[in-house]
Each structure stands twice: as C-alpha cells, then as structure tokens.
Amino acid sequence: MAAPLSVEVEFGGGAELLFDGVKKHQVTLPGQEEPWDIRNLLVWIKKNLLKERPELFIQGDSVRPGILVLVNDADWELLGELDYQLQDQDNILFISTLHGG
C-alpha cells in the first residue's frame, strides 16, 4: 500500500501547450496498492492533466520519442525509465524536443 506522494511535474519545450500552458504542476498522487512508478504516473497524467491531443505526448506505454524525461535533473534512462519508483518531493520534468508540439 503506497502512501500518497507529492511530486512536482514540469513541462518544457512546448509540451506545456498540451497542458493549458501551465508549466509547473504540484500534484498529490493518491495512495494505491502498487508503488507509484513513472508508468503509473503517465497514466495518471493522461487521465488528469492532459487537456488535448494525448497522442502528441504519450505513445503506447511510454512517452513519445523526442520527449525527454528528467527526474530530479537526471536522465530517466539512468534510473530505469518507466520502472523508476517515485519518491516524495520528486521533480519530474518533461521536455519536448520535437519541432511541432
């Protein structure tokens, strides 16, 4: 049973266009059975934060290729990508490097 987590989700490089132009979101993830990892976070973002055009942000299970994910200013590839388990007060940053959106 995972306790509720408070994380800060940021968007940059144009990705904020899909989220009403808001770059920083301080979110509180509700407690749930499995521990929170990036995979679950993406599902949560898609359901709760993403305002339009989900296919421009999420592709299948993961983010679209071309969107960088930084967890506490470190590349998520070093931390296990989708399987990284979120800690309290983490900062997750999504930067879009794509030309359009």
Add this chain to the structure above:
Amino acid sequence: MVWQVLEGLSRDSAKRLRFVPGIVYVDEGAACGRSPEDRAKTLSEARLVLEAVGFPHHEVALEEVFSLPPSVLRRPAQGPAETQAQGDYKAAVDTFLQQQLVLGAQDSLPPAPGEGQLHHPQGLPGPQSWTAAQTQALCRLFESVKTLTAREELLQTLRTHLILHVARAHGYSKVMTGESCTRLAIRLLTNLALGRGAFLAWDTGFCDERHGDVVVVRPMREHTLKEVAFYNRLFAVPSVFTPAIDTKAPEKASIHRLVEAFLLRLQAQFPSTVSTVYRTSEKLTKAPREGCASGPRCLLCMCTLDIDAADSATAFGAQSCSHLSPMQLPPLPAEAGTPPTPCCPPGPGRAQGADERQDAQAHFLEQLCYGCRVNMKELASLDPLPPYIQAEAQLRSQRAWVRREIQEFLIEDGGDGEDGQS
C-alpha cells in the same frame, strides 16, 4: 548557442572568442496564424531575454519580406565586404526549435583590442516596421500553398532571405544558426525526400557559402538535442517558446514531421541512428559538377541548378519536356537559330493567344532547382509571392531571352569564333 557565445566572450574564459555579435529575432507569428496580441507578448518576452544577453539585437517580422529588394537574390561578385575602420561585427540569428535565440556572426579579421569592447546598443524599434496589408499578403501567400510541406519550405526560404538582408544591411559577414545534430540529421533525410539531394552538402554542412558574401555556419551541429536540452536545464538558460507553423500538427501532416517522427523513433531503439546520419552528412563534399563550374543558380535557394535540361534522355528531362511543350513561348523572329526550350522544339503553329500567366509561371519554374520547383508547383499563380521574387524572376527570364536572341553573335571563350555576321 547564445549562452555559449556569452560564456566564450566573458572575460574569465580561457580562450576568448574574438568577435562581437548581434542577434536577430524573426517573428513568424503571421505565418503561424497567431493573433497580434500573442505576437506582441512573445516579442516582449524575447526582448527581455535579448536585453539580458546584452548584444545588439534586431527584431524583424516575416512580413518584411514584402519590402525586400531583388538584390537579395543576387550573389555579389566580390568577396566579403571590406572592413570599415571600426571593424565589422556581423550577426544574424535564426529562430529554431523552441524558438530559442540563435546567435551568429563572426568577423573574419580579429578586431583590435580596443574595438573588441565596442557595443552598439541598438534602439528598439518602437512602432511596428510592417503594415497590416503586408500581414494579410503574407497570410494569403501561405494560404495559397496547400500542403504543410511546401509551407515549411517556403517559410524556410523566406526566413533565409530576410536574415540575409539584415546581415547585408548591417554589414555582417557570417551568420550562425543553431541547428543541432538531431535537427540536421532530420533535415538531411527530409531534403532527400524533397528532391534536394544535390544540395545536401550545403544544407547540412558546417559552412554554407552559396550566398557569396554572407557565409552561413552551423557551430552547434555536433550537439544532439538531448545535450542542448540538458545544458539549458542545468545552466538555467532562459528561453522563449513560440509555436511554429507545424505545432500540434499530426504526425503525417508533412514530410518534415514524418521524417522527424521516424528518426526519433528509430533513435529510441537504436541509439546510434542520429550520429550515423550525422557522420554521413560530414562526408558529403561540395564538388562542382564537371562542365558547369558557375552555371545558373536557383532563384530561391541560390544553389547551382541541378537541372540538366539538355539531357532529355533522363526521366526528369522527359518530365520537363512534357510540361513545357504546351506552354506559350515569346514570339521569336524566324531566323533565330536555337529554339527556346532545348528539349522540345515547339510546333510550327505557335499561337500568340496562349495563357500569359501559365507562361510566366513556366518561366519562373525554369529558374528553380528541382526541389524548389516541386514546392512552387503548388502555387496557383505567382501573385501572392513577394515583389522581390517576382521582379528578380522577370529580370532573369528577360535576360535569358535576350541572351538567346543574340546567342549567335556571342563569342564563346575558346569556342568556334564568331558566327553569322550578316
């Protein structure tokens, strides 16, 4: 890139860069369909960042292409302009990616130590330097092009011309654009798909001298987008994001988007993709074609034309042949030797009453390279084009016609000598 230049120019860096650059910001809001309030807001944000950087900066709007002189399209014969007494500091900037400011220009001679500190703090243009009519004309131009691919290419061309003009007007000799490795790899594949394979070396190489006096360099071409993004984040580089013409477009909306999606997806699974494509682009050389060292140049992109009109055996020759044959040609006196189109001798009954517009368009297309031709074919008529392009096209076609007229009487170098002095 601005940040890196800033670092390079700071007093305590080990190897100090020896130039004073300026920055140009091109506002493309009209082409993207943004409202004037949005554009003003973005412009003020950009200005804040520009002023924080401290270099002289120029803001131009894309509408100003309608007031460009035709000399922009002409390649000057002489080399880089002579430096004035104070030394020339030149710069032009291109906006790229998230519209981050890209910096450029380098003086070819190192400035004297005293002049190295020279700053020309440019006053900001208070009122707008473009009119609503120009905005409308620009919108009309972009609307007359149907596909997003052609629109993006047109935007690129107009932006290049505009920056070239600013660079020449303010006496700059080099332009630095901030294309990263990833962006260039995408560009390479896109250009191949668009039919610009002949000019890959110029479009993606480090140094691009096709404009003659102004040289375009790409100093950031070795850094991938990921590195740039991380750098910006870790060093808190301020940036301004503006939507581009293809923001939020679906994946298959244009060739550019498609290639971008393809390459990035491949990169996710095979991390060496982008660097492989990049290394391949490094191997491209700019060898001139045998037999035409300084042939005619494309009107829009100013590369040497890759059209070999005389070679009607190729598929392209056959295509251009069938395209041009029904076109009306200017009436020639009966004794002129060469027919105007080398591959298709026009029929005997050349009527005068064919469509003039089609004719003008055919002449216009003739002056373009293959890639530009494919793009410009989308235009129904030449009217929405900015006046400088139309003027230059007309001038060139008239010159070509006159040349053909007097072809018989010209003495070629090392040729057969005079002919037919009747």
